[in-house]
Amino acid sequence: MAGEGDGGSGRDERVPVGRRVFLSLGALATLGVVLGSRLQSAARGALGTGLGGLLPFGDRFRLYSITGGYPAVAPAAYRLEVSGLVERPVTLTLADLEAMPATRLVRTFQCVTGWSVPEVEWEGVALSAILERVGVRPGAVAVSFDSYDRADTESLTLDQARLPDVIVAYRMLGAPVTREHGGPVRLYVAPMFGYKSLKWLSAIRVVDRVEPGFWERNGYPVNGWLDGSTGPTDPREGLV
Amino acid sequence: MARGGGSLLRFSATQRAAHWANAALFAALVVTAIPLYFGSLFGVVLARHVVEEVHLWCGLALPVPLGVSLLGPWGAPMRADLARVSRWTHEEVEWLRRLGRRALRADKFNPGQKLNAVVVGAASLVLLATGAMLQWFSPFPVAWRSGATDVHDLFAFAITLVVVAHVVMALTHPAALSAMVRGRVSEAWARRRAPAWAEELGLDGPAPATEPADPEPVASG
Numbered sequence: 001m002a003g004e005g006d007g008g009s010g011r012d013e014r015v016p017v018g019r020r021v022f023l024s025l026g027a028l029a030t031l032g033v034v035l036g037s038r039l040q041s042a043a044r045g046a047l048g049t050g051l052g053g054l055l056p057f058g059d060r061f062r063l064y065s066i067t068g069g070y071p072a073v074a075p076a077a078y079r080l081e082v083s084g085l086v087e088r089p090v091t092l093t094l095a096d097l098e099a100m101p102a103t104r105l106v107r108t109f110q111c112v113t114g115w116s117v118p119e120v121e122w123e124g125v126a127l128s129a130i131l132e133r134v135g136v137r138p139g140a141v142a143v144s145f146d147s148y149d150r151a152d153t154e155s156l157t158l159d160q161a162r163l164p165d166v167i168v169a170y171r172m173l174g175a176p177v178t179r180e181h182g183g184p185v186r187l188y189v190a191p192m193f194g195y196k197s198l199k200w201l202s203a204i205r206v207v208d209r210v211e212p213g214f215w216e217r218n219g220y221p222v223n224g225w226l227d228g229s230t231g232p233t234d235p236r237e238g239l240v
Numbered sequence: 241m242a243r244g245g246g247s248l249l250r251f252s253a254t255q256r257a258a259h260w261a262n263a264a265l266f267a268a269l270v271v272t273a274i275p276l277y278f279g280s281l282f283g284v285v286l287a288r289h290v291v292e293e294v295h296l297w298c299g300l301a302l303p304v305p306l307g308v309s310l311l312g313p314w315g316a317p318m319r320a321d322l323a324r325v326s327r328w329t330h331e332e333v334e335w336l337r338r339l340g341r342r343a344l345r346a347d348k349f350n351p352g353q354k355l356n357a358v359v360v361g362a363a364s365l366v367l368l369a370t371g372a373m374l375q376w377f378s379p380f381p382v383a384w385r386s387g388a389t390d391v392h393d394l395f396a397f398a399i400t401l402v403v404v405a406h407v408v409m410a411l412t413h414p415a416a417l418s419a420m421v422r423g424r425v426s427e428a429w430a431r432r433r434a435p436a437w438a439e440e441l442g443l444d445g446p447a448p449a450t451e452p453a454d455p456e457p458v459a460s461g
Contacts, residue, residue, distance in 0.1 A: 013330075014327035014329055015327065015330065016328075017326070017328040017332075017333060019327075021358045025359065025362035025366065029366040029369070032387055032391040033373070033384055033388045033391050036389070036390050062277070066288070066289060110382065113389065114373075114385030114386045114389035
């Protein structure tokens with residue numbers, strides 16, 4: 001940065017303060033990037049969750065909407081259509097979902113772009129239970145999901161859809177899923193990055209091939225496992 | 241080049257254009273960052289991806305004004321000022337260390353202004369680099385993406401405060417602001433605010449020569 005230009009003639013010896021400050025900030029930022037998540041956990045540990053929440057970074061949801069709005073669906077009007085290669089197509093209400101056995105999860109919500117929110121509480125119905133209820137027909141390979149926003153779509157292989165920590169969630173953060181977080185009902189695919197957890201879930205279609213969803217058509221991996229692997233099978237298998 | 245009444249060229253036209261182009265990009269970045277960061281507070285007015293695109297392109301364009309004003313045949317004033325901002329005298333270091341409570345024969349820029357320029361420049365590059373990591377994240381491990389997110393947020397907050405202070409200084413120092421608008425300062429101002437620079441231009445002598453301009457950071461007079 002510091003050129004040896006004509007900073008004026010006849011000056012005494014000078015100190016490259018500017019260059020030092022410049023390089024120090026660059027080094028600090030690099031360190032922050034490389035140590036980032038660890039620094040954040042350390043800061044959170046040191047400050048506690050209360051104070052840590054005041055930090056101007058980390059630990060917060062960034063709300064995405066690909067349509068420019070949040071679809072408004074009243075809980076009483078909510079319907080989840082389950083169709084496709086199934087024995088018994090069904091349209092479920094929120095009450096239907098709540099009447100099914102509940103699955104509770106507490107996980108870090110991790111966005112593929114880096115931000116995360118630790119220890120988010122989720123509650124909903126295991127997707128596997130819904131698939132069992134409707135009966136998957138032979139020839140089915142994958143499950144596609146639609147959103148009330150009429151734009152977002154997602155997909156999972158049948159095996160992924162049957163993982164115990166893939167749920168159709170109606171509670172999040174200790175309360176009914178809010179509109180901005182995808183309520184009243186959204187998908188939560190715990191072993192994968194956030195973009196797989198489609199918001200404002202409107203339909204589940206059992207299909208004969210994986211149909212890449214909105215984010216996948218925009219360059220994200222179809223299989224977005226949290227460990228960064230992108231194969232179809234659960235990288236956690238065999239480790240458990 | 242000095243006009244009658246004794247004025248000095250402080251910032252060349254190229255430098256002024258670069259400054260205001262940079263300021264416009266920065267403003268666009270802040271304005272688009274607000275709904276991206278505080279989505280939960282503001283709701284979504286425009287489609288998020290539109291806001292994202294604007295933020296992305298303004299971010300990518302951020303180095304252009306400085307780069308163009310620095311390189312090329314018109315870049316001499318900017319290069320000279322860059323050297324000036326980078327290398328400090330011991331007196332300046334001491335002045336800053338005592339937070340200005342010390343006499344100083346100020347250069348074209350005082351140490352506060354120099355520091356502002358350096359910090360803004362460094363932070364802009366950091367924001368550009370981390371922003372690019374967030375946009376094209378796939379080569380980086382997830383921990384780095386998290387780190388880049390935090391560094392991006394933190395530097396953005398810090399730089400916004402610095403720029404707010406810069407604007408306050410500019411608004412409270414009309415002569416300095418006017419130099420960034422029209423390019424010139426009066427000889428009297430130069431003698432008072434930047435005596436070392438004035439002397440360098442031979443102001444103690446008869447008529448002043450023209451000095452290559454420079455980017456003025458904070459207008460802390």
